[in-house]
Amino acid sequence: QVQLVESGGGWVQAGGSLRLSCAPSGRYAMGWFRQAAGKEREFVAAISWSGSSSYYADSMKGRFTISRDNAKNTVYLQMNSLKPEDTAVYYCAVRTEQAATSNPADFGSWGQGTQVTVSS
DSSP, rough: OOEEEEEEEEEEEEEEOOEEEEESOOOEEEEEEEEEETTTOOEEEESSSSSSSSSGGGGGTTTTEEEEEEETEEEEEEOOOOOOOOOOOOOOEESSSOOOOOOGEEEEEEEEEEEEEEOO
């Protein structure tokens, strides 16, 4: 298991922005997922080991950006134009394969999550 440290969650008004950070103990392909109360876990974005490839859920395209700083082994999720329906606990996850994937079963280690609340 890879230990993950997530940060950056909080409260923001609709239309605002937040940046989430995830710092694993190494360099891995990474994913961001979210889970709202009473709903299933939902894929948000993923990035390959190298950072050259990234993927997004359709509802996040154009608003969210995943990136990485390999010198710090840190992955970021920049969230802009936030909506109340973005309110959820956001989780980062890692996998040992190099390619990005949207399947949560392909991720072996998960962070504890950070709460994002968007007010209307």
